[in-house]
Amino acid sequence: MPVKPLVLLPDSQLRLLSKPVEGVDKAVRKLVDDMFATMYAAPGIGLAAIQVGTPLRVVTMDVSKRDDTQEPMALINPEIVWSSEEMRVMEEGCLSIPEYYESVERPDKIRLRYRDIDFKEHEIEADGVLATCVQHEVDHLNGILFIDYLSKLKRDRVIKKYTKLAKMKDEEA
Ligand code: GNR
Ligand code: NI
Numbered sequence: 001m002p003v004k005p006l007v008l009l010p011d012s013q014l015r016l017l018s019k020p021v022e023g024v025d026k027a028v029r030k031l032v033d034d035m036f037a038t039m040y041a042a043p044g045i046g047l048a049a050i051q052v053g054t055p056l057r058v059v060t061m062d063v064s065k066r067d068d069t070q071e072p073m074a075l076i077n078p079e080i081v082w083s084s085e086e087m088r089v090m091e092e093g094c095l096s097i098p099e100y101y102e103s104v105e106r107p108d109k110i111r112l113r114y115r116d117i118d119f120k121e122h123e124i125e126a127d128g129v130l131a132t133c134v135q136h137e138v139d140h141l142n143g144i145l146f147i148d149y150l151s152k153l154k155r156d157r158v159i160k161k162y163t164k165l166a167k168m169k170d171e172e173a
Pocket of ligand 2: 093094095096136140
């Protein structure tokens with residue numbers, strides 16, 4: 001289960017529209033395994049396939065609070081089929097934008113349709129951290145980042161900072 005390198009801002013891959021999975025084969029199972037390894041190593045509570053460079057509609061997630069009770073979830077082709085009028089604000093971060101956190105307002109509750117690792121369809125309701133995380137991950141599948149919800153001033157500042165950092169790393173290499 002190798003840990004994969006994360007795709008970081010301002011990499012244009014993060015703006016791709018990820019493609020639906022047609023069925024779960026060996027390659028998709030390996031992708032999910034690698035994504036769990038990468039997500040837990042980071043550590044993060046969610047990961048979209050594009051963050052490891054694969055433009056498929058695959059998400060891993062674990063919003064459990066304690067380390068000793070892992071609750072791994074793999075979401076294939078997740079779709080938000082309903083969201084509440086009621087909103088909530090949560091501080092968000094993203095593994096593709098390391099060590100940057102900002103408050104984002106999103107629907108408080110959602111209804112999620114997805115397929116599991118056996119390609120079986122499920123529909124669940126989510127609220128709290130799970131609802132926030134699902135919305136953040138589904139956004140990734142559509143090329144949207146949480147900084148897109150901030151003011152243009154804040155967003156431009158963040159992009160500039162990470163562009164500089166990427167250039168510095170490039171020159172090192
Ligand atoms: O690890 C993560 N934490 C987090 C916190 C608040 C809202 C969303 C997230 S997702 C993030 C991992 C990530 O970048 N997933 O795409
Ligand atoms: Ni993210």
